[in-house]
Amino acid sequence: MTFKEGSRPIRTQEMLKEALLTLLQEGHLLHQISIQKLTKRANLNRTTFYLHYQNINELKEHLVSDILQVLTDKIENLTSIFDRNRKEHLIQLLDYLLDQRSYILALVQFEQVEKHLLLLMKDLIVTRRNQSKISGRKIIVDTDIKAASIIGVIIWWLKDGLYLDSAYIAEQINPMNQS
Incomplete structure (x- = not known):
């Protein structure tokens, strides 16, 4: 198989x-999208x-995956970062989300x-809390509430808060995922 033959299916799927x-x-909502409209x-x-997917839901699953x-990968990378670099990596994550804004909001x-x-x-x-327990910090807010709050802030920022930069949002989020 030549490179062109191998890359064609990947290009088509993309x-x-x-x-x-x-x-x-x-x-468009997913159920409103027909194969004809998509192709x-x-x-x-x-x-x-149909050479690549059985239906639109299978395509959606591949896309979402x-x-x-x-x-x-980007969020798991944040779990291994020590305090002095956390904010910088959070800003990088937020910048990535901003670059992928239209995709994220669509999905x-x-x-x-x-x-x-x-x-x-x-x-x-949880990882950051476990790291903080070593330093004796007290856990104040439930993990589910914090996670939902952080995701809510990020989604709000991507939808309506673009007048704020990623560094400012990182400053607001950073304390939320530490205690």
Whole structure:
């Protein structure tokens, strides 16, 4: 198999994912998107779609999985960072989310995305709390409440708070995931 033959399916799948994201960003709900509408947007034919996916839900699952994997890697990276670099890495995460803003907002409508983000944030909070116990900090607020609050702040910022920069948002979030 030549490089071109091997890269063509990957390019086609990326074109289909991009078309789905574009339609979601335009406000279409998943159940409103037909294979015909999707393939027209991707400039592909229906047969090509069916060579890669059985239905739109399978395409959505692949798309969500790809984006959640990147987010997982970035958030898990924060758990291993010591105090002096945490804020800087949080700013980098927020900058990434800002760059991917339209994708994130389009995908937040899917319950699995929100649940996954909450789990990642809870893991981050628990890890930081365990690190803080060594220094004798008292746990004040439940992990679920903190995780939901942080995700809520991030989603609000991506939707309506862009007049605030990522450094400011990081300053607001950083104390939330420490105690």
